[in-house]
Amino acid sequence: MSSNSGAAALKESGSFRAWLIKPNVQKWLVIITFAIVPVILLLLFIYYPIGKMVEFSLYNMSYTKVKGFVGLKNYIDIFAKPELFQTFRVSLYYMVGAIVQIALALYFATILSFKTKFTGVYKAAMFFPYLVNGIALGFIFKFFYTRGYVLDTVLTAFGIPLESLPYWLRDQSINNWSLVATSLWKYMGQNMVLFSGAIMSVDPTLYEAASIDGANKWHQFRYIILPSISTVLTLNVILSITGSLSAFEPPYVITSMGGNGTATYFIKMHETAHTLHKVGLASAMAVVLITIIILCTIIQKLVFKYAFRNSGTDSAKTKMKRKQFSKGVN
Amino acid sequence: MGVEKSARDYILKFFKHLSLIVASALCVLPVVSCVFAAFKTKEEFAATSKMALPQDWGHLDNFINFWNDSGIGLGFLTSIFVMIVVITLSVMMGSMLAYVLNRFKFRGNALIRNLFLYAALFPTILLQVTVYKLMIQMHLVDSLIGYIILQTGTDVIAIYILLQYFENLSVSLDESAVLEGCTYFGVFFKILLPLLRPAIVTCMILKGVGIYNEYYNASLYLQSKNKYKTVSTALYNYLGPTKSQYEIICAGVLICIVPILIIFLVFQKQVYSGMTNGAVKG
Numbered sequence: 001m002s003s004n005s006g007a008a009a010l011k012e013s014g015s016f017r018a019w020l021i022k023p024n025v026q027k028w029l030v031i032i033t034f035a036i037v038p039v040i041l042l043l044l045f046i047y048y049p050i051g052k053m054v055e056f057s058l059y060n061m062s063y064t065k066v067k068g069f070v071g072l073k074n075y076i077d078i079f080a081k082p083e084l085f086q087t088f089r090v091s092l093y094y095m096v097g098a099i100v101q102i103a104l105a106l107y108f109a110t111i112l113s114f115k116t117k118f119t120g121v122y123k124a125a126m127f128f129p130y131l132v133n134g135i136a137l138g139f140i141f142k143f144f145y146t147r148g149y150v151l152d153t154v155l156t157a158f159g160i161p162l163e164s165l166p167y168w169l170r171d172q173s174i175n176n177w178s179l180v181a182t183s184l185w186k187y188m189g190q191n192m193v194l195f196s197g198a199i200m201s202v203d204p205t206l207y208e209a210a211s212i213d214g215a216n217k218w219h220q221f222r223y224i225i226l227p228s229i230s231t232v233l234t235l236n237v238i239l240s241i242t243g244s245l246s247a248f249e250p251p252y253v254i255t256s257m258g259g260n261g262t263a264t265y266f267i268k269m270h271e272t273a274h275t276l277h278k279v280g281l282a283s284a285m286a287v288v289l290i291t292i293i294i295l296c297t298i299i300q301k302l303v304f305k306y307a308f309r310n311s312g313t314d315s316a317k318t319k320m321k322r323k324q325f326s327k328g329v330n
Numbered sequence: 331m332g333v334e335k336s337a338r339d340y341i342l343k344f345f346k347h348l349s350l351i352v353a354s355a356l357c358v359l360p361v362v363s364c365v366f367a368a369f370k371t372k373e374e375f376a377a378t379s380k381m382a383l384p385q386d387w388g389h390l391d392n393f394i395n396f397w398n399d400s401g402i403g404l405g406f407l408t409s410i411f412v413m414i415v416v417i418t419l420s421v422m423m424g425s426m427l428a429y430v431l432n433r434f435k436f437r438g439n440a441l442i443r444n445l446f447l448y449a450a451l452f453p454t455i456l457l458q459v460t461v462y463k464l465m466i467q468m469h470l471v472d473s474l475i476g477y478i479i480l481q482t483g484t485d486v487i488a489i490y491i492l493l494q495y496f497e498n499l500s501v502s503l504d505e506s507a508v509l510e511g512c513t514y515f516g517v518f519f520k521i522l523l524p525l526l527r528p529a530i531v532t533c534m535i536l537k538g539v540g541i542y543n544e545y546y547n548a549s550l551y552l553q554s555k556n557k558y559k560t561v562s563t564a565l566y567n568y569l570g571p572t573k574s575q576y577e578i579i580c581a582g583v584l585i586c587i588v589p590i591l592i593i594f595l596v597f598q599k600q601v602y603s604g605m606t607n608g609a610v611k612g
Contacts, residue, residue, distance in 0.1 A: 030429075031436055035426075035431075039427075049461045050460075053459060056459075108350070112350075116350070131594055133543040133545075135586075139579050140583055149576075150360065194605060194606060197606030286459050
């Protein structure tokens with residue numbers, strides 16, 4: 001009797017195991033066990049907060065207390081309060097800086113992709129700032145820009161009298177440019193490495209073919225290099241726009257939380273939420289920023305579609321030329 | 331004609347090298363000036379030009395003082411601990427998810443991919459306004475576990491890199507293993523995971539740099555300044571907005587950035603390729 005039930009249990013567990021290793025069951029088992037944690041975390045920390053943000057933005061509330069429903073008043077406040085709205089202007093400095101940064105990165109990536117001495121040294125020198133801790137970067141440049149310190153010493157060594165130099169961090173006509181320069185310092189080399197990675201993936205025989213066709217360096221850049229990096233390029237343009245609105249560490253450290261008119265949108269948002277405890281208003285600010293990001297992405301998609309179509313025909317042309325060329329040789 | 335062309339070439343070459351040298355010098359200059367300042371005594375720093383070499387390269391008091399007073403030692407321990415845990419978790423989760431998304435067709439596959447794709451659009455620090463409230467409700471503010479979960483949970487980049495890498499791993503590997511009686515779990519752990527090494531190295535580099543340099547979340551979620559310190563928060567809390575002893579500030583800055591620069595110099599190649607791999611879809 002007992003041995004009988006034992007056998008039954010054995011048989012049952014055997015069939016359970018058989019059921020378990022059935023391909024279909026196993027497949028779903030793998031899918032669920034492997035995917036469940038990351039998906040839950042994603043929903044919990046990205047999508048749920050976005051939903052909550054939209055909800056909070058309609059209330060007057062702090063982290064501990066809800067004071068009442070206010071409808072769209074928070075949104076109106078963002079555009080009506082000059083101290084908030086003027087941060088968009090500050091972000092424009094960062095956007096201009098980002099364009100300069102991308103242009104410089106493109107220039108250096110291009111010239112380093114041709115044979116140059118000491119490429120490794122130049123590349124390392126320009127790239128390493130990316131690895132510098134943001135807080136450390138803040139202190140480095142606080143030191144750099146202080147009156148009579150590093151920058152002033154270097155400039156006076158070039159014969160510019162100290163009296164004619166501005167206070168880099170205090171003078172409101174220049175201090176935002178000073179901060180933008182620090183973010184250029186940090187990210188230019190990283191952009192350059194990204195671009196040169198994309199340039200490296202270009203088939204080198206294209207250059208040969210092009211130069212035999214009489215293309216100069218500019219033509220090589222315009223018709224071979226540029227199309228090949230259009231993806232990375234548009235991506236970086238987008239990242240720099242969102243980055244310019246959410247710039248945080250430079251004003252946080254260098255001008256002590258955005259003093260002297262250097263507060264960026266994100267600095268104000270942080271202050272609104274965590275110092276002034278106006279969580280509703282801060283949520284509205286975040287929603288506006290997310291909307292801007294989504295709009296930028298849509299525009300980028302459209303631009304990319306257009307650019308891709310163009311570059312597609314370009315590279316097709318060059319390929320055809322190459323084919324003709326190789327046929328000619330044969 | 332030929333002479334003219336070569337003259338033009340020389341001028342172009344000259345400007346090319348000039349621009350490279352100027353740009354490199356500008357990149358290095360701020361850090362070099364910190365090195366000079368960090369080795370000076372207080373009096374020497376006040377009296378000499380900021381670009382003058384220090385008199386005694388053996389003057390280490392600034393470093394010692396910073397190390398003793400800032401608690402950055404604890405900061406290093408915490409940062410390294412968080413790094414190890416987060417990298418392990420996110421690489422494991424990322425590769426498991428990438429395996430499932432790449433190898434199996436099922437309802438919801440495309441949905442999950444898109445959810446991750448669009449999540450990459452939103453800078454995670456932007457969501458902290460409401461995540462903070464969520465973390466309060468879960469009692470995860472001021473807790474190392476909370477910080478670790480947050481750093482792991484919002485990592486989308488690793489999943490991309492791994493997903494991309496899976497595309498290049500032939501399915502015939504899986505098939506032959508299954509024919510030999512291997513389960514899907516076995517296929518993943520015994521066959522595919524070891525092959526993912528290059529992609530895992532990329533993730534480790536990107537994630538490691540990110541965590542080592544992370545400040546914002548650490549300042550929000552590890553608030554008890556005496557209990558928890560990461561490298562960044564120790565640096566900021568000690569040097570603060572008001573300190574003006576730049577010889578000590580510079581020493582602190584160097585202690586913070588030198589480890590990562592050494593790692594960069596040793597693993598230059600991997601770092602560059604990590605950057606490029608990570609950025610394709612970033």
